[in-house]
Amino acid sequence: MSAPVVRRHDDADVLVGDVASALLERLEAAQARGEVPQVGLTGGSIAEELHRELARRAADSSVDWSRVVFWWGDERFVPRDSPDRNARQAREALLDHVGVDEAHVHEVPASDEVETAEEAAEAYSATMRSEGAGFFEVLMLGIGPDGHCASLFPGHPALEARDAIAVAVHDSPKPPPDRVTLTFEAMERCRAVWFIASGEGKAEAVARALAEDGSVQETPARGVTGDETIWWLDADAASALPD
Ligand code: 6PG
Numbered sequence: 001m002s003a004p005v006v007r008r009h010d011d012a013d014v015l016v017g018d019v020a021s022a023l024l025e026r027l028e029a030a031q032a033r034g035e036v037p038q039v040g041l042t043g044g045s046i047a048e049e050l051h052r053e054l055a056r057r058a059a060d061s062s063v064d065w066s067r068v069v070f071w072w073g074d075e076r077f078v079p080r081d082s083p084d085r086n087a088r089q090a091r092e093a094l095l096d097h098v099g100v101d102e103a104h105v106h107e108v109p110a111s112d113e114v115e116t117a118e119e120a121a122e123a124y125s126a127t128m129r130s131e132g133a134g135f136f137e138v139l140m141l142g143i144g145p146d147g148h149c150a151s152l153f154p155g156h157p158a159l160e161a162r163d164a165i166a167v168a169v170h171d172s173p174k175p176p177p178d179r180v181t182l183t184f185e186a187m188e189r190c191r192a193v194w195f196i197a198s199g200e201g202k203a204e205a206v207a208r209a210l211a212e213d214g215s216v217q218e219t220p221a222r223g224v225t226g227d228e229t230i231w232w233l234d235a236d237a238a239s240a241l242p243d
Helices: 012-032 045-058 086-093 117-130 200-210
Strands: 005-009 038-041 069-072 074-076 138-141 166-169 179-182 193-197 229-234
Touching: 005 012, 012 045, 012 138, 012 193, 012 229, 045 086, 045 193, 069 086, 074 086, 117 166, 117 179, 193 200, 200 229
Parallel strands: 005 229, 038 069, 038 138, 138 193, 193 229
Antiparallel strands: 074 179, 166 179
């Protein structure tokens, strides 16, 4: 595992444009190698901006979106058509505009499809195992002001999950309360993990996540390791980092 790479950008628009360019290039390169790249999407506001930018740029890229496999790093355990669903957000901003193959879009089961978040987590894990989800080409993650990523929150039991791909989260400090999240172990199966953060409100969490010391319990983002980790930051989110 190499040291995290930090990429700073003047503002959120430049940040989103650079992430979109880098992702499209990475998908094109994977497909040029004859691969069907797997991408882990995330929820949140900067992710939505990224999805919209990818949709804007899709026509100018050679990515065959029907040969991209989509997963989510986490999902809210709410009805499938709830506006709180990360998958609904991604479909409206990106997937509905680029001709994906539905067989390659793996949503976490919703609360109107299974009884409990535990069932949803187990079904999602089973799909990931059966689909042979080897390595995510890129897993994208946001970060919360408390240092959470996906739905791995400070001090929550999900941080300790072992031998599990996805687990249920309850009493999430960020509403809605019930969620499903990939575990740290699942996140290790990534060729690249990209954290994307914008805004002053993330500056302290970003600095804690990248500090030499500090605990995973306090800042779960510290627990995410992949072969390559890139922190894509705008100037505000990077403002508490040493120069
Ligand atoms: C979720 C997200 C969550 C999000 C961060 C950042 O389901 O809420 O997966 O981890 O990425 O909270 O969200 P913002 O970009 O909106 O601050």
